[in-house]
Amino acid sequence: xxxxxxxxxxxxxxxxxxxxxxxxxxxxxxxxxxxxxxxxxxxxxxxxxxxxxxxxxxxxxxxxxxxxxxxxxxxxxxxxxxxxxxxxxxxxxxxxxxxxxxxxxxxxxxxxxxxxxxxxxxxxxxxxxxxxxxxxxxxxxxxxxxxxxxxxxxxx
Amino acid sequence: xxxxxxxxxxxxxxxxxxxxxxxxxxxxxxxxxxxxxxxxxxxxxxxxxxxxxxxxxxxxxxxxxxxxxxxxxxxxxxxxxxxxxxxxxxxxxxxxxxxxxxxxxxxxxxxxxxxxxxxxxxxxxxxxxxxxxxxxxxxxxxxxxxxxxxxxxxxxxxxxxxxxxxxxxxxxxxxxxxxxxxxxxxxxxxxxxxxxxxxxxxxxxxxxxxxxxxxxxxxxxxxxxxxxxxxxxxxxxxxxxxxxxxxxxxxxxxxxxxxxxxxxxxxxxxxxxxxxxxxxxxxxxxxxxxxxxxxxxxxxxxxxxxxxxxxxxxxxxxxxxxxxxxxxxxxxxxxxxxxxxxxxxxxxxxxxxxxxxxxxxxxxxxxxxxxxxxxxxxxxxxxxxxxxxxxxxxxxxxxxxxxxxxxxxxxxxxxxxxxxxxxxxxxxxxxxxxxxxxxxxxxxxxxxxxxxxxxxxxxxxxxxxxxxxxxxxxxxxxxxxxxxxxxxxxxxxxxxxxxxxxxxxxxxxxxxxxxxxxxxxxxxxxxxxxxxxxxxxxxxxxxxxxxxxxxxxxxxxxxxxxxxxxxxxx
Numbered sequence: 052x053x054x055x056x057x058x059x060x061x062x063x064x065x066x067x068x069x070x071x072x073x074x075x076x077x078x079x080x081x082x083x084x085x086x087x088x089x090x091x092x093x094x095x096x097x098x099x100x101x102x103x104x105x106x107x108x109x110x111x112x113x114x115x116x117x118x119x120x121x122x123x124x125x126x127x128x129x130x131x132x133x134x135x136x137x138x139x140x141x142x143x144x145x146x147x148x149x150x151x152x153x154x155x156x157x158x159x160x161x162x163x164x165x166x167x168x169x170x171x172x173x174x175x176x177x178x179x180x181x182x183x184x185x186x187x188x189x190x191x192x193x194x195x196x197x198x199x200x201x202x203x204x205x206x207x
Numbered sequence: 208x209x210x211x212x213x214x215x216x217x218x219x220x221x222x223x224x225x226x227x228x229x230x231x232x233x234x235x236x237x238x239x240x241x242x243x244x245x246x247x248x249x250x251x252x253x254x255x256x257x258x259x260x261x262x263x264x265x266x267x268x269x270x271x272x273x274x275x276x277x278x279x280x281x282x283x284x285x286x287x288x289x290x291x292x293x294x295x296x297x298x299x300x301x302x303x304x305x306x307x308x309x310x311x312x313x314x315x316x317x318x319x320x321x322x323x324x325x326x327x328x329x330x331x332x333x334x335x336x337x338x339x340x341x342x343x344x345x346x347x348x349x350x351x352x353x354x355x356x357x358x359x360x361x362x363x364x365x366x367x368x369x370x371x372x373x374x375x376x377x378x379x380x381x382x383x384x385x386x387x388x389x390x391x392x393x394x395x396x397x398x399x400x401x402x403x404x405x406x407x408x409x410x411x412x413x414x415x416x417x418x419x420x421x422x423x424x425x426x427x428x429x430x431x432x433x434x435x436x437x438x439x440x441x442x443x444x445x446x447x448x449x450x451x452x453x454x455x456x457x458x459x460x461x462x463x464x465x466x467x468x469x470x471x472x473x474x475x476x477x478x479x480x481x482x483x484x485x486x487x488x489x490x491x492x493x494x495x496x497x498x499x500x501x502x503x504x505x506x507x508x509x510x511x512x513x514x515x516x517x518x519x520x521x522x523x524x525x526x527x528x529x530x531x532x533x534x535x536x537x538x539x540x541x542x543x544x545x546x547x548x549x550x551x552x553x554x555x556x557x558x559x560x561x562x563x564x565x566x567x568x569x570x571x572x573x574x575x576x577x578x579x580x581x582x583x584x585x586x587x588x589x590x591x592x593x594x595x596x597x598x599x600x601x602x603x604x605x606x607x608x609x610x611x612x613x614x615x616x617x618x619x620x621x622x623x624x625x626x627x628x629x630x631x632x633x634x635x636x637x638x639x640x641x642x643x644x645x646x647x648x649x650x651x652x653x654x655x656x657x658x659x660x661x662x663x664x665x666x667x668x669x670x671x672x673x674x675x676x677x678x679x680x681x682x683x684x685x686x687x688x689x690x691x692x693x694x695x696x697x698x699x700x701x702x703x704x705x706x707x708x709x710x711x712x713x714x715x716x717x718x719x720x721x722x723x724x725x726x727x728x729x730x731x732x733x734x735x736x737x738x739x740x741x742x743x744x745x746x747x748x749x750x751x752x753x754x755x756x757x758x759x760x761x762x763x764x765x766x767x768x769x770x771x772x773x774x775x776x777x
Binding site for chain 2: 119121122123124125126131178197199201202203
C-alpha cells in the first residue's frame with residue numbers, strides 16, 4: 052500500500068510547496084520562457100480559434116492515440132487525463148476541451164525521442180469532449196473521448 | 208392476513224389442480240421442501256445475493272411497473288415489466304413466480320403468498336441449496352450494510368455479523384462506503400479477516416493509484432480454481448457523498464479489469480466471475496467488450512431477471528445476471544467445468560417466500576439480539592396507510608410521493624425533490640406505518656433536509672441532469688438510480704431527446720415555471736459536505752403523526768413522450 056511513500060511525501064510537502072512556488076515565480080519573470088508562450092492560442096475562447104492559433108487545426112482522426120479519462124468525472128475540478136501516442140515521430144501532444152473558457156488546456160513537447168505519454172488533471176465545468184491532438188513528423192492526428200460532468204446525487 | 212406455510216402449500220396444490228399454472232415441480236410437490244428442490248448440476252456452484260439493503264426480516268417488495276429501456280436496451284432484459292416480463296420468461300400469471308418477478312395484482316398476491324426475504328429464511332434456503340452443492344461459494348454483491356434503522360444505528364455491524372453467519376465468502380460494495388472509508392476498512396481488516404474476501408478491482412487511491420482492496424480472489428471449488436473479481440459501484444463518489452471516501456477513486460476501469468481477468472487466468476483460474484455492482488445495463492455493455500469472463504453476477508439496478516442474458520464477445524461469451532433486491536431472491540449458478548473451462552451451466556433465480564421456509568434458529572437469535580435495544584422505537588405506529596406504499600419505478604412511487612408531500616407541508620415549500628433510490632420496502636393497504644418503515648425508506652448517513660431558493664432555470668437543470676443519469680444513450684454514463692422524484696411541479700419528459708431537451712412544460716400550480724423567478728424547494732440527502740438540517744425521518748414521522756391516516760397518494764408523474772411500444776412501461 053506504499054504507506055511509507057505516502058508518509059514521506061506528507062512530511063516533505065511543505066518544503067515541496069515552497070520549491071514549487073519559487074519555481075512558479077521564476078517562470079513568471081522568465082522573459083525567455085514567456086516569449087515562447089503562445090498567448091493567442093491559450094487565451095482563445097472558442098475551440099476553432101484555439102486550434103487555429105496553436106497550429107493544431109485540421110488533424111486527421113487516429114486510433115493510435117490512446118486516451119484514458121473517466122466516463123463520469125468524480126470531481127469536475129480535477130479530471131484525470133492520460134494520453135499516449137503510438138504514432139512514430141511524435142513531437143508534441145496538445146489537450147483541448149470544447150466547453151472550457153479557454154479550450155486549449157496544455158501543450159507538451161517531446162524532444163529526442165522522449166516517450167509521448169502524458170498524465171495530467173484538468174478542470175472541466177461541464178460535459179464535453181476531451182480532445183488530444185498529436186504532431187508527428189509535421190503531421191497532425193487527433194482522437195477524443197467524452198467526459199460527463201454531473202451535479203451528482205440520487206444514485207441507486 | 209398472510210397465510211401460514213401449510214395454507215400456502217394447500218393453495219399451491221389447489222392452484223395446480225385447478226390448472227392455475229405454478230411450475231410443474233411445485234405443482235407436484237405437495238410439500239414446501241420440494242418447492243426448493245433444485246437439482247444440482249456440474250462441479251462449480253455459485254450462490255448470489257445482492258442489494259438486500261439490510262432487510263433482516265421478511266418484507267413486501269413491489270417490483271416496478273415503469274423500468275424503461277431505450278435504444279439498444281429497449282424491450283430487452285432488464286427493461287421488461289409486468290406481462291411483458293411474464294411472456295418473455297414463460298411465467299404464468301397468478302403464480303408465486305409472477306408475484307415475485309412483477310408488480311401484477313400486487314396487493315392480492317402479497318396477501319396470498321405473503322412476505323419475501325428475511326435473513327433467517329435465506330439462511331435455511333442457502334443451507335439447503337449448499338447441501339446439494341458441496342464446495343459452493345456464497346457471493347454478496349453489496350448494498351448489504353445500509354437500508355434499515357438497525358444497520359444505520361449499528362454502523363452496519365448487524366449486517367456484518369449476519370453476512371458472516373449466512374456464510375458469505377466474497378463481497379463487494381456500494382452503500383457500504385457511505386459509512387465512511389475508515390469504517391469499511393475496519394470491517395474488512397478485522398471482522399472479515401480470514402473469513403470474507405472483500406474485493407474491488409476498481410477502487411484505487413487518489414494520489415498514486417494504489418489498490419485499496421484485493422482486486423480478486425481465487426477459490427478452489429472441488430479442485431477447480433475459480434476467480435471472483437470485485438467490481439464496486441463505479442460512481443459511488445458521484446452518486447453519494449464523495450467526502451465519505453475522499454482518498455479513493457472509483458470508475459468502471461475497463462482496461463484494468465481486462466488486465467485483472469488476464470492475471471487471474473494466468474494464475475490458473477478455470478472459471479472467472481465478476482461480482483459486480485455496476486448495474487445491469489453497464490454489465491451488458493461491459494460483457495461485450497471485456498473478454499475472458501464466464502459470468503457477471505450483478506446487482507445495483509435491483510432487477511430480478513429470471514435468466515441470464517448471454518452476451519457474445521471476441522473471447523466467446525459471458526453470462527450476465529441480476530438478482531433483485533431486499534433479500535427477495537437467491538441466485539444459483541451451476542457451472543460444469545470440463546478440460547479447464549466452462550462447458551455448460553444452469554441458472555435459477557429463486558424467490559425467497561418466507562411462508563415456505565422454516566427460519567434458521569441461529570439467525571433468528573442473532574436478529575432478535577440486534578433488534579432488542581431498538582424494538583420500542585422501531586415499532587412506534589405513526590399512521591395507517593389506506594393505499595399501497597412502494598418506491599420502485601423510474602419516475603415516482605407512492606412512498607416517495609408521501610415523502611414529497613411531507614417535505615412540502617412541513618417545510619412550507621413550493622416544490623420538493625426526493626432522490627430516486629431503488630431500495631425501500633412496500634406496505635399494503637390497512638397496514639400501520641411504523642418508525643421502522645420510515646427508516647426503511649430513509650436510513651442514510653446524510654439524511655439532512657434542506658429548503659433552498661432555486662430559479663426555474665436551476666430546477667430544470669437539476670432535473671435534466673438526473674434524467675440523463677437514467678437515460679443517457681451510453682450505459683457507461685448511467686448511474687443506475689431512478690429519476691429524482693418531484694413534488695409540486697408537473698412536467699413532460701421527452702425520451703426521444705438528449706440532455707437539456709427532455710424536461711419541458713414545467714408547471715407549478717397551473718402556471719408555467721418562470722426561468723428567472725425563485726422558488727422554495729425542499730429536498731434531502733445532500734451530497735455536499737457540511738449541510739445541516741433536520742433528518743428526513745423526523746420530517747416524515749412528524750407529518751405522519753399529525754395525519755394519522757394516509758389516504759392513497761396521487762402520484763405526480765410526468766407525461767412521457769417516446770414510449771410507444773415500450774415494454775418497460777405498463
